[in-house]
Amino acid sequence: MRGGHHVRAVSGASFDLAPGSCLALVGESGCGKSVLASALLGLLPGNAETSGAAHLTAADGAPAVELLTADEPLLARTVRGRRIGLVPQSPAAHLTPVRTIRAQLEETVRELGGGPAAPAAGAARGTSAARRPGRRAAREALRAAAERAADRAAFPLDHLDRYPHQLSGGLAQRAASALALVGDARLLLADEPTTGLDRDLVARTVDALRAHADDGRALLMITHDLAAAERIADHVAVMYAGRIVEHADAATFFGTPGPRHPYARGLLDALPGRAFAPIPGLPPELGALPDGCAFAARCPRADARCAVRPEPSDGVACHHPHPGPPPADAPEKSEEKGDRRARTA
Numbered sequence: 001m002r003g004g005h006h007v008r009a010v011s012g013a014s015f016d017l018a019p020g021s022c023l024a025l026v027g028e029s030g031c032g033k034s035v036l037a038s039a040l041l042g043l044l045p046g047n048a049e050t051s052g053a054a055h056l057t058a059a060d061g062a063p064a065v066e067l068l069t070a071d072e073p074l075l076a077r078t079v080r081g082r083r084i085g086l087v088p089q090s091p092a093a094h095l096t097p098v099r100t101i102r103a104q105l106e107e108t109v110r111e112l113g114g115g116p117a118a119p120a121a122g123a124a125r126g127t128s129a130a131r132r133p134g135r136r137a138a139r140e141a142l143r144a145a146a147e148r149a150a151d152r153a154a155f156p157l158d159h160l161d162r163y164p165h166q167l168s169g170g171l172a173q174r175a176a177s178a179l180a181l182v183g184d185a186r187l188l189l190a191d192e193p194t195t196g197l198d199r200d201l202v203a204r205t206v207d208a209l210r211a212h213a214d215d216g217r218a219l220l221m222i223t224h225d226l227a228a229a230e231r232i233a234d235h236v237a238v239m240y241a242g243r244i245v246e247h248a249d250a251a252t253f254f255g256t257p258g259p260r261h262p263y264a265r266g267l268l269d270a271l272p273g274r275a276f277a278p279i280p281g282l283p284p285e286l287g288a289l290p291d292g293c294a295f296a297a298r299c300p301r302a303d304a305r306c307a308v309r310p311e312p313s314d315g316v317a318c319h320h321p322h323p324g325p326p327p328a329d330a331p332e333k334s335e336e337k338g339d340r341r342a343r344t345a
C-alpha cells in the first residue's frame with residue numbers, strides 16, 4: 001500500500017474447482033474476495049506480493065500454468081480471456097461508453113484471435129476483386145463470432161448496436177458477460193455479477209452463469225448474496241478477514257446440518273428469509289488482525305482456545321465448529337452433543 005503499509009488481504013485460501021461445477025466464494029465486503037480473483041488473473045497492482053500456488057491444469061491441448069508465478073506476457077497472451085474469463089463486478093466500468101456493444105465484442109474477438117484468420121496468402125496476392133470477398137468473409141466471420149458470444153450470454157442481438165448507456169443494468173451485465181465469454185474460457189470468474197440488479201435479474205443472471213457451468217465450464221462465483229450462492233453453487237467457500245474459514249458442500253451448507261463455522265452460520269442467520277439477525281460488530285481491520293481467530297471478537301462460541309488461530313481441518317477453521325453431516329458409514333450414531341440433538345429433534 002501507499003505509505004509503506006502492508007495489508008494481508010488474503011492469507012489463507014485453498015480450494016479446487018472442477019469443470020462443470022460452481023464454487024461460490026462468499027463473505028462480507030472487504031474480506032479479500034476480489035483480491036483473490038485478481039491474484040488468479042495476475043491483475044494485482046505491481047507492488048502486491050503473492051505466495052503459494054494456483055494451478056491451472058492442462059486442458060484441450062493447452063499446458064498447465066502456475067498462475068501466481070506466470071509472467072505477464074504469458075497471462076495476457078494465453079490465459080486471460082482465453083482460459084479464464086472474467087465476468088466483472090461492475091459492467092459499467094468494464095464496458096467502453098463510447099462504443100457499441102457489437103464493436104466491443106468484435107474487438108475482443110479480434111484481440112483473442114478467435115475470429116477469422118487473415119485472408120489467405122493467395123487472396124492477398126490477388127486482384128482487389130479477389131481480395132474483397134476474402135475481406136467480406138472475414139468481416140462476416142468476425143460478426144458471427146461476436147453474435148455467438150452475445151447469444152451465449154443471452155444478450156439480445158437486436159441490442160448489439162446500442163451503446164452501454166442505452167442498456168438496462170441487466171443487459172449491461174449480459175454485455176459484460178458476453179465479453180467474458182468471447183474466448184470460450186473453460187474457467188469463469190464472476191465477481192459480484194449480480195450487484196445492483198433487481199431480484200428477477202439476479203435470478204436470470206445466476207441461471208445464465210449456472211448454464212455455463214452445466215456446459216462443462218468451471219465457475220468461481222464471488223458474491224455476498226447468499227441467496228444467489230444458494231441458487232448457483234455446488235460448493236461454498238466462506239471467507240473472513242482474508243481466510244477461507246469454511247469450505248462445504250452447498251446442499252449441506254444451505255440445508256441440513258447447515259454451516260459449521262459460527263461466522264458462516266451468522267451469515268445465513270442474517271438473511272431475511274431466516275433469523276434476520278445480523279452478526280454483531282464489524283470485521284477486523286486487515287492491517288491489524290489478531291493473532292488468534294479473527295472472528296473471535298464477534299463469535300458467540302468463542303473461548304480461551306480462540307487466542308490461537310485455528311487451522312482448517314475437515315473443511316472448517318474453528319476450535320468449536322457446529323457439527324457436520326454424519327459420516328456416511330455411521331448415519332445415526334451421533335458423536336456430538338447439544339447442537340446435534342437440536343438438529344435431529
Ligand SMILES: Nc1ncnc2c1ncn2[C@@H]1O[C@H](COP(=O)(O)OP(=O)(O)OP(=O)(O)O)[C@@H](O)[C@H]1O
Pocket residue numbers: 001007009027028029030031032033034035036045192224286
Ligand atoms: N490495491 C490495494 N491496495 C491496498 N489495499 C487493497 C487494495 N485492493 C484491495 N485492498 C484491500 O484488501 C481488502 C480486500 O479487498 P477486496 O476488494 O478483495 O474485498 P472484497 O471481499 O472483494 O469486498 P467487496 O465485497 O466489497 O468487493 C480490503 O480491505 C481492501 O481495502
Ligand code: NI
Pocket residue numbers: 033034035089191192
Ligand atoms: Ni470484491
